[in-house]
Amino acid sequence: MSRLLCLILALACGLFAAPVCAAPADTGDALLLIASGRFPDIEKGVALLARSGDARTQAIIEALRDGRLAVAADKRVVIEGANGSWSEAATGEALAEAPPSPKAVRLNNRIRRAVEAALGALTLMAPDAAARRQAAEAVFRSRDATALATLDEAIAREEVAGIRRLMGEARAAILLGDAGASDLQKIEAVDILATRADQDALALLRAAAAQGSPTVREAAEGAITAVERRLAVLSMLQNVWYGLSLGSVLLLAAIGLAITFGVMGIINMAHGEMVMIGAYTTFVIQELARTHAPGLFDWTLPLAIPMAFLVAALVGVAIERGIIRHLYGRPLETLLATWGVSLILQQTVRSLFGPTNREVGAPSYMAGAFDLGGLTITYGRLWIIVFSFAVFSALIVALKATSFGLKIRAVTQNRRMAASMGIRTSWVDTMAFALGSGIAGVAGVALSQIDNVSPNLGQSYIVDSFMVVVFGGVGNLWGTLVSALTLGIANKFLEPFAGAVLGKILLLVFLILFIQKRPRGLFALRGRAVEA
């Protein structure tokens, strides 16, 4: 699908590219062949045209592609323009009157391919660099031998190194499949393709290894091993990248919990619902922007972050003041009561917004991808990773460097001592819980970009988040970070072998076993204070 898109794009660009060269005219012969009405001749005619370098070539071939090239009863080849106007194919001169009974030149798939290859070759010399790059890619894929001449010329003219390399690869691809090319040329081509080192190159090399002469075969086999090794490294890196991406999502989901559960020891089963509230806040803000200020759409996410924090934090305050406060020191009861809260929040959202998924759009900067040494990096994932690390750092700073953070740490370490030093412990509890909830809300903004925004959003994260916090070691934010990333990457490495679901099951089983071995996580605090 995307290849087709590339090609169409290339052709569209080609439309605006002025033909660069005006060279000797085989055009007449080509048109004669095309007018013959026999498919093999038409194909030959297209090839001839493509090699001609005539300024008219592009217009003629495009007309052919679009079904506007016609042969009149007097054997003239004409092009149908807009509003029924006609022009001479060879010269482009407008005709005063319509030609007698024009018949459109018919195409079959072979010819269509030839047409597209020819157009691809033509754009190789377009002034626009992007168009040339795409044309080179198109030629690489079509491996049409007729483009070879044009390609050689284009390589000679090309000034951008990257595009020249691409063209060289296209040339190599053609030569490797060309029965007429010498072994020396082919071996050279193998070397070039080996540097390209992607699945396409691998396919070409495999084909060459299957049928070439012994020397070519040997070279190709050597290249295949090299490419495969490189691809293996690439796929590992890609896995690490996906794992980082999943890990950062886990981190986002778990980080608020690391405060409420890890630092304060409160089991908040409604944590996932805080995430959900954040996601719905994003949805509401986007809806408002859509109806009132469509121009601000790209700003909805930055706007949603503080709003989601605020909304979730306020809900958190209500929960802490209303329920959790009365259950301090009774963790199992807290667990049950907050589960009740989570049910109520889910149903509230379901009643307000409906049970189905709501659409949260991606702003322009979240869309698209770029290539990094063979890795495809999507902006969406990149931003989420950046974002989760930013949130994590902000939290660390808040806890280590602000007086509020100092108070939280004081209260969690020794509540009575903190109280006697004039810290309002109950206020600190509330604020810390609000902070954890608010961060969960912020996580919801990010998750709205990659997950379905539905009332069940939170449920799907609750088990994972707890696992991350417990695995990392309760009360240790750095542990949460390491744990989230480890689990994310492990999950992505398991998936290819075990499948997504089984991979997840294996990970859960591993975690259950791990907790047996280290009940207090990877980076546990040790000593009497912990057990008290």
Place this chain on the structure above:
Amino acid sequence: MTSPTLTNTVLYLDGVSVTFDGFRAINKLSLAIAPGEMRAIIGPNGAGKTTMMDIITGKTRPDEGEVFFGGMIDLTMLDEAEIAALGIGRKFQKPTVFESHTVADNIRLALAGARSPFSALFGARNRIAEERIDAILSTVRLTEHRTRLAADLSHGQKQWLEIGMLLAQDPKLLLVDEPVAGMTDAETAETAHLLKEIAHEHSVVVVEHDMAFVRDLGCKVTVLHEGSVLAEGSIDAVSANERVIEVYLGR
């Protein structure tokens, strides 16, 4: 002071150290308790008294050092239940009794005998003679509270109940952590009397802050400081020791 040999001790610690997150709670601690001996352990907060108890009873594993019971049993290899079954009883600093059970049931659960779930479900555990319970209750002066819930007892009564549970276990060695914390003077004197009675048949290690109480016990005293032994001797000798005065009494 002659260095004690393994064989004639009920409890023998040598070169024991344990570290929590870089903090050395116990530092090359060596200690020996003779059979039938009563020993008081004193020391400022954080001297490592409770951690020492944790090590003896198997709650905490030492990083290095030897802990032997009865001269030949390596306690560092065993867990709490095994150590308790060997005959080491422990009373916690904060009185911990089973609050939802009656006083009699607290003693019943503590009585020496089979401990397996099977015996508790179908066997001997269900046929415990009430006389044994009565005997212990009268020792710890709780006979008239027999059917009350442990939760309803006063603080001092809970302490005694816990001592009673220790007696019911019939241990060779009793570890008693701050038995008189929070007691009235009368209760304190009574407790000292009780412990001395117990010490006739058992070895007892008492950790305590209350110097008057320690004096009442009239036994050998070991002073702990920063995880190791600072001084050892009679209460008068220890009180006169300048280093002890410096780190503990003098402040």
Place this chain on the structure above:
Amino acid sequence: MTRRPILLAMLDGKGAIFLGVLAALAVLVPLSNLFLPETSPLHVPTYAVSLLGKYLSYALLALALDLVWGYCGILSLGHGAFFALGGYAMGMYLMRQIGPRGVYGHPVLPDFMVFLNWQELPWYWSGFDIFPFAALMVLAVPGLLALVFGWLAFRSRVTGVYLSIITQAMTFALMLAFFRNDMGLGGNNGLTDFKDILGFSVQAQGTRLALFVATVIALALGYGVARYMVTSTYGKVLIAIRDAESRTRFLGYRVEHYKLVAFTVSAMMAGVAGALYVPQVGIINPSEFSPANSIEAVVWVAVGGRGTLVGAALGAVVVNMAKSWLTGALPELWLFALGALFIVVTLYLPKGIVGTLAERREKRKATATAKTAGIAAEAAE
């Protein structure tokens, strides 16, 4: 003072009432269903018999949960897994009974396997055509899982919320596993379209009554077992563990063995509950493993009163009746109501219905004895 024999100690007032009610249900419900005319207000229609049977199998699950939570302080958020495993074991038996009557008419393979192009029955399906074997598996599979899981968890002293969280992870992992078609247990759709049990049609009125009575008997037996356990010294040790685990350890009890026995017995009871649930409901699917189900069972116990056994069973029936009624009348409100129930019970009714009632009675008795003592003292003067 002499000790009362344990059987006498077992049967206290509320236990007697409970067993009495169960006996009455076992007799009166079938009689009413069979002999009262449908127009009679006291007639129990067949669908209601099965519904009641479903509630009672939930009650058995609640009883199992109360044994570990109420008496041993183990808040399992994964008991639904044992329930579902028992249910699947029964479901597999029922599937095998369909024989060639499936939609595809394959002589041995259940429909979903034919649909997935499976050629033969996976090994773990063998034997399930024999009822005694299936019945054994109803006990053995949940029991074994509990034994292994509990052995690992209790040995390494995972307690409190950590234990709750990993039990939840356990049932979550099982749910994911059972959703997979490769598991060979019907994937998404689970096991359904049952025809016969022990040669009787599961749809028939008589079978439904028999299943109901079997559920009542199982509940009574479950109560008996649980009550025996908690009134013996074993139960006293369990409570001791719940209140002061470390103290119990220092008394020389192997806490992990005690917990393991309770956890395993409880899991087997939950398995039986699931096995009785499946033929009465007609389906078992992976959603039974969902963590939400397990935690809902916890609230039944909390509502009824944990550590009372009778209360747990009562809570299961009451909450589920309310659920049936509310989801029919005001479906939007059910989750609000359930959520509120969690909050209200933990905040204001921590002992649950039965626990609170018992406490009141104790207090009244205490004041009464105090009064009589006062009068006696006055008279003596």
